[in-house]
Amino acid sequence: MDGLTFLYKTLLGRCLLKLLACRTVSKLCGAFLDSRASSCLIKGFVKKNNIDLNDYELEGIKTFNQFFRRRIKEGKRPFDMNPDHLCSPCDGLLSVHPVNDEGTVIPVKQSAYTIASLLNDKELAGRYSGGYCLVFRLCVDNYHRYAYPVSGLKGPNIFIPGVLHTVRPIALGTFPVFTQNCREYTIIESKEFGKVVQMEVGAMLVGRIVNLEQEGKAERGMEKGYFEYGGSTVILLIEKNKLKISPKILDNFQNSIETPVRMGECIGHISSLY
Numbered sequence: 001m002d003g004l005t006f007l008y009k010t011l012l013g014r015c016l017l018k019l020l021a022c023r024t025v026s027k028l029c030g031a032f033l034d035s036r037a038s039s040c041l042i043k044g045f046v047k048k049n050n051i052d053l054n055d056y057e058l059e060g061i062k063t064f065n066q067f068f069r070r071r072i073k074e075g076k077r078p079f080d081m082n083p084d085h086l087c088s089p090c091d092g093l094l095s096v097h098p099v100n101d102e103g104t105v106i107p108v109k110q111s112a113y114t115i116a117s118l119l120n121d122k123e124l125a126g127r128y129s130g131g132y133c134l135v136f137r138l139c140v141d142n143y144h145r146y147a148y149p150v151s152g153l154k155g156p157n158i159f160i161p162g163v164l165h166t167v168r169p170i171a172l173g174t175f176p177v178f179t180q181n182c183r184e185y186t187i188i189e190s191k192e193f194g195k196v197v198q199m200e201v202g203a204m205l206v207g208r209i210v211n212l213e214q215e216g217k218a219e220r221g222m223e224k225g226y227f228e229y230g231g232s233t234v235i236l237l238i239e240k241n242k243l244k245i246s247p248k249i250l251d252n253f254q255n256s257i258e259t260p261v262r263m264g265e266c267i268g269h270i271s272s273l274y
Contacts, residue, residue, distance in 0.1 A: 030065070030208055033229050038064035049141035069210075069226045072143050079221035079264035083151065083192050086243055086268045087220070090146035090234050092136040093258035094267065096245055099237075103129045115237065117179040119197070120160050124187075127195060130240035134267070137258065138232045145226040146200070146234050147263055152190040154218040157211050159184045184209050185235075188218045192270050197237035200225065221264060243268050 032038055041064045046053065057071045080087050088094065097105045099115055103125050106112045115133070116125035138144060148154075162182045185199035200209045209232075211225035218224075245253075245268040252259045261267060 030228065033065045033068075034063055036062055039067075042067045045140075051141055065228045068229045069144055071145065077143070077263045079147065080266045081220060082266070083220070084270045085266040086193060086236075086238070086270075087149045088136065088261040088263055088265045088267050089149040089198065089224070089236070090136050090138060090144075091142040091262050092138040092234070092260075094249060094261045095135045095137070095258050096249055096253045097133040097135065099128050099131050099133050101129050105133045107135075113179045118183075118199070118235070119185065124197075127239055128197070128237045132236075132238040132243055132245070134236040134238065136234040136236075136261065138227065138234070140229075143263065144228075144232065145263075146224050148188065148218040148220055148222050148224050149198070149236065150188055150190040150193055150196055150218070151220040152188045152196075152218055154189070154213075154215055155187045156215045157184050157186050182209070184211060186211075186215075193242050194239040197235075198224070199235040199237070200227070201233040201235065202227070203232045241271050244271050 033041075039062060042061075045051075045064070045067075055072055055076050057073055058067075061067050061070065077091075095107065097107050099105055103115045104112055105115065105118075114125070115128050116122045118133075119125050160183050162180050182202040183199055185197050188196045188198060190196050200211070202209050208228035209225065210228065212223065246266070249259045249267060
């Protein structure tokens with residue numbers, strides 16, 4: 001039995017889970033990972049997760065969290081700049097979930113949740129009934145910086161406090177993780193795609209969300225922020241009749257398969273394009 005199975009599938013594990021998922025424990029872990037003593041973890045982390053260091057800028061890294069939020073070298077994540085294309089805001093595993101007319105997301109093998117509970121805003125949530133909820137699940141070996149997928153005016157960053165469950169499938173099938181975890185979102189007014197919600201969700205053992213700007217102008221491909229240690233998630237909410245998803249991604253969705261994507265990769269286009 002691995003550690004996550006013990007935490008999420010046994011009585012004793014769930015008791016321990018309440019402690020591990022609280023923000024106080026995550027803050028203590030974060031303090032250590034911000035210290036120079038944490039640098040001893042980097043070598044083992046790289047080896048375990050088979051990370052190709054040639055892709056990254058590593059000069060001046062002295063702590064584990066500095067390594068975790070490392071920048072990628074220029075040219076390694078080219079961004080599709082066609083304004084009619086919707087691009088992935090990050091590296092990760094993408095799942096596509098239609099939002100039904102009642103505003104509920106019903107993922108296969110995961111806990112259902114409503115857009116209203118995700119946003120803590122019933123009025124805003126109503127805009128996304130019949131639309132899409134795009135979930136990008138970042139694993140620990142992924143690049144943990146994220147960008148704006150579209151251009152437009154952006155609103156303020158809205159933080160919703162919560163706990164910090166892991167975002168791995170074992171937890172997603174047990175709890176409505178995305179409506180319980182700490183998260184932060186902004187609305188981007190896009191000419192092509194309407195009001196796009198971009199949300200970052202924290203995860204167990206830090207999962208710290210760092211957004212670099214408040215309200216202003218979002219530019220496609222511009223860095224929006226980064227996560228510190230912990231597998232994390234980016235969610236995009238798209239209004240009804242605004243987006244046609246790539247056929248390959250839809251085929252994977254029909255077979256309950258997450259699609260590996262990279263930052264800047266086209267994942268769909270405006271409905272009126274073809």
